[in-house]
Amino acid sequence: MLRNLSLGTRLNLLLILIFAALITFNAVDDYYRQHALIRQDAVDTSRMMARQIIETRSYLSSVLTDEPRTNQNLIPQVASTRIAASISKGTKYTLRQTSLRYRNPENRPDPYEAEILKKFNNNKATEHVEVTKVNGRELLRYLVPMVADQSCLECHGTYESAPDYVQKRFPKGHYSYNYQVGEVIGAISVSIPMADLYVTIGKNLQNDLLYSGAIVFLIVVLAGALFSRFIVKPVAQLSATLSTVAQTGAFDTQLPAHGDDEISRLIITYNSMIKELDSKSIQRKESDERYRNMIEMARSAIITFLKNGKIVIVNRSAERLFAMQRSDLIGMDFFDFLSNGNALRQDLDQSFTEEPAWEGLTVTREIRDIRGHKKNVDLAISASQGDGNPIFTAIIRETDHD
Template sequence: NLLHKNARDEVLRNAGVMMEAALSMRQYTVTQVRDKLVQKEDEFLPQTVPAFAATEMMNQLRKKYPDYAYKEAALNPTNPRDRAEGWEADVVNQFRKETRPEISGTRVTDTGLSLYLARPFQIKDQACLSCHTTPEMAPAAMVTRYGRDNGFGWQLNEVIGAQLVSVPMSLPVQNANRAFYTFMASLGGVFAALFVILNLMLYVLIVRPVRRVSSSADRLSIGRTSSAEKAVPELPESGKDELAVLARSFNRMRRNLEDTIRSMDKR
């Protein structure tokens, strides 16, 4: 339904924001961090790698938002933890076959349906190939840390992986249900308030004036006029609505009746 669709779109938007945050972290690492870290000749610091920095930052973010899972999956990554597995490899290969800005969909997991958003990683900077063309061109410390078979053979403009954010479908469903219950509660509150207000208006504008007319007519029917012990009071005639017209007619009838009774008493 519409609420579920809106909740799904909201989750995908949040996933997109996470991806942009990761890309910003990558750029920050390249421009502000990598050149500032001092490495020994035989030492390789993974913190200088943009993908490592972005993944670590997103792992920290997951401590607050555990429902969102982030991965930079590659077919031939430098760090084995980034290797695309199963459906992740299928998504990367789809990007390699088709030029698409992003892919979203659902997949079946052991815990139920999962919603995912994916965007391609494409080598657009020639400088990236200095570490990923051949082991001989790469820093020796990096080759020692990750081996000669990981993260080499990349080519310019090649799609080597994808950003992936996955979320259990239960999250957008919960969001949609929460929005539905909130909406229904608000709607119920509005109707309850309208019910009370309408009943008060009905009582003040209709029920109470009609009761006055009914009470006066009842007294008048048993002969209680202004000369009686309990005189029939004048009904308020203010206004131009039907009740005001009725009150004026009743008061006129009452006065005429009193005049008639007084005339009969004088005879």
């Protein structure tokens, strides 16, 4: 089907496909780049928030001495928990502390956090990042372990060393005691919904596609215009000229050629070819004219006919011989004027196909003119090729004048 379309139409279809492919590639590439950037931004945000809590906890541990024993609000763990709640308040992020051996029920780990905390205890990893699905929602989960230092043992060491208000709330044997320095005591857990981030990806992608699509469109349009001007238009002009030449036989149409590229050389070749054809056409016409003048001056009747007998050329002597006008003779069957014309037809067919090559035929036949008068004549018949088919020329001489 594409072969039936014009070169310009096929070029436009190709440019449309290129434009669609570039836009699709750009959209896919942009989506994954945006996705990676958004995810990395979420990880960096989680890391920064967790770092704030850890630094706050470390700072309180370093500046406070006996204050936490009298004021539980100054316990670094308690203070950092409340700060985390304050930071995440009013946002869609979740920032909190969690532990397998928790005291505050709000710090109880969910199943995912519990699994990661166990891994922290086993392999001493420094952080964990993963996008998971919870109740059909994608969440970026970020956890960083908290390691017990000496200040933590004030409340989480032995039962006997803990403040009174801790001992009252958590009796001896509670699992929140007996931590060692360097042991994972819990983790900072950050959860960020990805749906809101994907909305950002969609907006960024839309803006990028509009911008890049406009640029690609302009490039494709410019490329199409250049292709059309320097390739399609010259080729279309050459094609139209060749078609006109084939229909009219006017071999005098030349096309302008600019430059030395392939299209220009093709046009130059066409001009040379058409010039040669024009010269040969003129020579052929002159040759035909000389041939016609020659046979017109001949005293013998001369008739040129095709293999099927159709007469195509006659001279004045032939008009007199058959007592017919030239316009009436042309198109008639030459063999119809001969007695037993079919025999001559068969002789010509057989002689022309035999080896060696056919050199001519001379026979004596009886002919009838339009009035029915019969005459004996000698036929000297020669043959030539015209468009791959034999053309016969008969020189007719009367042998009597009855």
